[in-house]
Amino acid sequence: MEIVLALAIGILTGSGVWLILRPRTFQVIVGLSLLSYAVNLFIYAMGRLRVDAPPVVGRGGSADPSQLVDPLPQALVLTAIVISFAMTALLLVVLLASRGLTGTDHVDGKEPD
Amino acid sequence: MGAWSDQLIVAPILVPLAASGLLLLLEERQKTAKRVISAVATLLLVLISFLLFQGVVTAGMDGAPVTRTYLVGDWPAPFGIVLVVDWLSVLMLTLTGILGFTSFLYATARWDAAGPRFHALFLLQLAGLNGAFLTGDLFNLFVFFEVLLAASYGLMLHGSGEARVKAGLHYVSINVATSLLFLIGASLIYGAAGTLNMADLATRIPAIPRSDLALFQAGMGILGIAFLVKAGMWPLGFWLPSTYSAATPPAAALFAILSKVGIYAVLRVYLLLFGTTDSPMPNFGGEWLLYGGMATIAFGTIGLLAARTLSRLAGFSIIISSGTLLAALGSGEGAVLGAVLFYLVSSTLALSAFYLLVELVERQETGLVPSAVAEPVFDDEYVGTQSAIDDGEVGIVIPATVAILGGGFAFCALLLAGLPPLSGFIAKFAIIDGLLGLDERIAASTWTLIALIILSGLATLIATTRAGIDLIWAPSDKPQPVLRIAEAAPVGLLLAICLALMIFAGPVMNYMERTGRSLEDREGYIRSVAGAARAHPPAGQP
Numbered sequence: 016m017e018i019v020l021a022l023a024i025g026i027l028t029g030s031g032v033w034l035i036l037r038p039r040t041f042q043v044i045v046g047l048s049l050l051s052y053a054v055n056l057f058i059y060a061m062g063r064l065r066v067d068a069p070p071v072v073g074r075g076g077s078a079d080p081s082q083l084v085d086p087l088p089q090a091l092v093l094t095a096i097v098i099s100f101a102m103t104a105l106l107l108v109v110l111l112a113s114r115g116l117t118g119t120d121h122v123d124g125k126e127p128d
Numbered sequence: 129m130g131a132w133s134d135q136l137i138v139a140p141i142l143v144p145l146a147a148s149g150l151l152l153l154l155e156e157r158q159k160t161a162k163r164v165i166s167a168v169a170t171l172l173l174v175l176i177s178f179l180l181f182q183g184v185v186t187a188g189m190d191g192a193p194v195t196r197t198y199l200v201g202d203w204p205a206p207f208g209i210v211l212v213v214d215w216l217s218v219l220m221l222t223l224t225g226i227l228g229f230t231s232f233l234y235a236t237a238r239w240d241a242a243g244p245r246f247h248a249l250f251l252l253q254l255a256g257l258n259g260a261f262l263t264g265d266l267f268n269l270f271v272f273f274e275v276l277l278a279a280s281y282g283l284m285l286h287g288s289g290e291a292r293v294k295a296g297l298h299y300v301s302i303n304v305a306t307s308l309l310f311l312i313g314a315s316l317i318y319g320a321a322g323t324l325n326m327a328d329l330a331t332r333i334p335a336i337p338r339s340d341l342a343l344f345q346a347g348m349g350i351l352g353i354a355f356l357v358k359a360g361m362w363p364l365g366f367w368l369p370s371t372y373s374a375a376t377p378p379a380a381a382l383f384a385i386l387s388k389v390g391i392y393a394v395l396r397v398y399l400l401l402f403g404t405t406d407s408p409m410p411n412f413g414g415e416w417l418l419y420g421g422m423a424t425i426a427f428g429t430i431g432l433l434a435a436r437t438l439s440r441l442a443g444f445s446i447i448i449s450s451g452t453l454l455a456a457l458g459s460g461e462g463a464v465l466g467a468v469l470f471y472l473v474s475s476t477l478a479l480s481a482f483y484l485l486v487e488l489v490e491r492q493e494t495g496l497v498p499s500a501v502a503e504p505v506f507d508d509e510y511v512g513t514q515s516a517i518d519d520g521e522v523g524i525v526i527p528a529t530v531a532i533l534g535g536g537f538a539f540c541a542l543l544l545a546g547l548p549p550l551s552g553f554i555a556k557f558a559i560i561d562g563l564l565g566l567d568e569r570i571a572a573s574t575w576t577l578i579a580l581i582i583l584s585g586l587a588t589l590i591a592t593t594r595a596g597i598d599l600i601w602a603p604s605d606k607p608q609p610v611l612r613i614a615e616a617a618p619v620g621l622l623l624a625i626c627l628a629l630m631i632f633a634g635p636v637m638n639y640m641e642r643t644g645r646s647l648e649d650r651e652g653y654i655r656s657v658a659g660a661a662r663a664h665p666p667a668g669q670p
Binding site for chain 2: 050061087088094098102103113117122123
């Protein structure tokens with residue numbers, strides 16, 4: 016499972032970095048989204064990978080830490096997802112404004128000569 | 129300390145947040161109501177930060193521990209969210225309060241009408257800044273960074289227009305990417321150390337197993353990159369001058385402290401975690417800060433000399449200021465910390481005033497007269513109003529507006545260049561003095577740094593003089609612009625504070641040195657955070 020997750024994070028990051036270095040604004044946004052997926056998975060992995068373990072103690076359940084998965088990275092991921100989602104939405108608005116004002120979708124607002 | 133003064137710690141975040149929410153409920157046409165609400169909020173912030181400041185100073189002068197904590201939600205320290213007030217954070221809070229008030233005042237003259245919801249974003253920005261200065265753990269630092277960044281995106285784009293949207297697109301993209309780096313760094317640290325609370329982290333560093341140490345260092349390095357992008361260190365700060373010069377003046381004046389948030393984070397995190405000599409990696413990253421800071425000063429100096437507009441000139445001054453701070457921090461901590469903090473305060477105030485002035489001067493150059501009714505000019509003794517009538521010796525009567533702008537401009541230039549007798553000089557002198565007193569044998573890198581600091585001052589002087597002659601002395605037959613009191617007063621206020629920094633340099637320096645020492649006293653910080661008492665301890669516990 017580790018290798019699958021590591022490959023997924025690696026591929027997402029690689030594609031994301033390639034895309035944010037592209038000259039079109041839409042590519043940059045997609046790149047940033049891919050990067051944020053990769054980062055979210057990465058945060059998740061930093062809480063150690065466990066299958067079928069609950070993050071919170073159930074009613075009447077045992078409080079044995081070895082039976083539980085670390086809940087903190089999950090809370091962090093939740094925050095990170097919300098924030099990066101909002102930022103992507105904002106960036107889309109700026110992208111549209113830039114397209115409307117400059118008439119091009121180049122990141123510098125003008126086509127290279 | 130009564131119960132209410134303990135609640136005061138969270139007020140710098142809650143007041144602007146609540147006021148910002150309230151403003152969103154109001155209709156866009158209710159301009160007066162909006163201005164009143166945000167005036168009340170910004171004034172309250174100044175008052176609150178002053179009260180906190182006073183609390184720290186009174187406690188500190190008695191020799192009592194000044195670090196106070198606030199457990200949000202009353203969860204004990206390493207598990208819940210903790211806010212920490214100490215020497216450094218009250219200093220930054222007060223600085224934010226002052227800049228918030230002056231920028232707000234300036235905005236009411238005309239810029240808040242340039243687009244919708246200026247005040248709501250502005251207050252949100254203040255909430256984010258205050259939160260970043262108060263928080264005691266890394267993840268909340270990230271959250272407050274995001275709050276202040278989200279607000280700054282809005283403020284940056286305020287007023288719209290092609291230049292702003294173009295610069296804004298770069299600014300938002302770079303900062304979103306930086307935030308991702310922040311997250312990677314924070315999660316690596318969590319993975320290696322198992323905590324994100326700064327005080328808890330400091331105690332756990334020696335216990336990190338050798339095999340995980342590289343992971344931890346990588347996390348710290350990546351986190352550092354995220355901070356340094358905010359601070360505008362070379363080569364991470366190319367976005368800064370164009371972004372800040374595209375923003376509206378009141379927003380840019382507030383952004384002057386935005387780049388200092390990065391410096392604050394470096395100060396807080398790196399001194400707490402790596403300052404001790406017995407930690408497994410003493411002075412981690414110090415060389416990067418030193419050489420990076422020196423490269424930043426060099427880049428800023430060259431950019432400054434090449435800048436063709438005043439606002440770009442101000443942007444490169446911010447870069448020089450960041451570079452000086454980072455390099456001085458990296459060179460050797462203890463001896464220069466007090467001076468570094470003095471420089472931080474003085475240069476932030478001067479840069480904020482400069483951004484406000486820049487627009488006034490450029491407006492006068494283009495002859496763009498504001499349409500609304502103007503107030504008479506303010507009379508402030510040190511900006512040189514007395515030269516308004518010059519006995520006709522030169523044959524030209526210098527109009528009062530130009531005199532005020534010119535006086536303020538000269539004042540700012542002296543502050544930024546670090547010429548005596550103003551506070552900029554005292555700050556730079558103290559830094560150089562501290563650097564020279566570091567060791568018996570002064571390292572080559574220290575000499576280089578001192579030379580760079582002095583050269584950057586010279587370049588600032590050349591660049592500002594050139595621009596000043598061009599824009600203020602050159603005769604123009606354009607219609608005389610009028611200055612409003614709401615525009616002149618904030619600049620006057622900021623410069624007056626700089627003047628006060630110079631006059632009361634002794635006590636201020638004393639405070640800064642106490643702050644520097646408190647940053648060295650890691651044990652005290654860790655003890656206060658770890659031993660934070662809960663307001664309502666659960667039954668059965670002492």
